[in-house]
Amino acid sequence: MKRTHLTSLRQSYLPFIIGEAERSPWMGYMMRAMDDVGVDKNSVMS
Numbered sequence: 431m432k433r434t435h436l437t438s439l440r441q442s443y444l445p446f447i448i449g450e451a452e453r454s455p456w457m458g459y460m461m462r463a464m465d466d467v468g469v470d471k472n473s474v475m476s
Contacts, residue, residue, distance in 0.1 A: 464471055
């Protein structure tokens with residue numbers, strides 16, 4: 431399988447329609463993942 435280079439996270443989601451119904455659960459998963467690895471959310475959300 432050939433690997434391709436994605437220039438941004440946003441570009442990887444462009445083929446998908448992401449509305450409020452998809453955004454909210456994704457943000458919950460991302461926040462939980464950040465907690466799991468000890469990321470200070472205040473420093474990345476400002």
